[in-house]
Amino acid sequence: MRRVLGILAVLFLSFAGIATAQAGVSVKVDIAAQRMQVTTTDGEVYNWAISSGRKGFRSPNGVYRPTRLEKNWYSRKYGGAMPYAVFFRGGYAIHGTNAVGALGRPASHGCIRLHTANAAKFFALVKKHGAGQTRIALNGAADDGLSQFAKASGGAKSKLAKAKARERAAVAQSRKAPSWNAAREQIFLRPALPVDAFGYQPYYPNQRWR
Structure with a gap:
């Protein structure tokens, strides 16, 4: 009987230890x-x-x-x-x-x-x-x-830098003043004013532009 009780006590303590763990x-x-x-x-x-x-x-x-x-x-x-x-x-x-x-x-x-x-x-x-x-x-x-550039790896940073450079170049190109030839063409394309209109300036084909 004592042996049985001892075994039961050991089993109880074992299960208690497992539950605690x-x-x-x-x-x-x-x-x-x-x-x-x-x-x-x-x-x-x-x-x-x-x-x-x-x-x-x-x-x-x-x-x-x-x-x-x-x-x-x-x-x-x-x-x-x-x-x-x-x-x-x-x-x-x-x-x-x-x-x-x-x-x-x-x-x-x-x-x-x-x-x-x-x-x-x-x-x-x-x-x-x-x-x-x-x-x-x-x-x-x-x-x-952090910016997308700061988070990118080495190869990705190179691609982002090139894309940014192209974007800046496109913006700079769009902001450039038109050439003189382009401006003169725009002037010639304007509707002609009547001869007696205020500010009328006659056009002489042989006149050189300065």
Whole structure:
């Protein structure tokens, strides 16, 4: 009987260990779409608008684990509150923001901003499941307003440069003043004025143009 109870206890602990190992939070941050999807092994699914790093402060792509959690944090470097901050790489964190009007487009110094209510929910999920059971993946690139030329590769840049040069040449040609011969032809094509009209100038075929 004791042997049976021992086996049952081992099986129970094994299943409990498997359940614990499988429990966790999966985070996918789509920088291009400016969205963050959160799923848990409990069946919870969330999809929130974010603000990633703006031009010059791009958010770091990669796969991370939370390094620390700070419910009330203030950035002395940038002078801003970071409520419910879940740090995942150095000073980079997923945190709440008051700049909710900017959500949906790049606006931060590299962190992932959320509506404060969503940041609080995410913070609670990480605390519940544990940092070791939370996986944060950042992927993609935001449209930072670079020109088509700046985004192009070497060969494409050469083609774009040639096309731009042809366009400039065509514009310059269209702006050139007409030649003297073309102007004289236009004068001759004008309707003749009556002899007694004001400003009438007789035409002498043998007169040389100066």
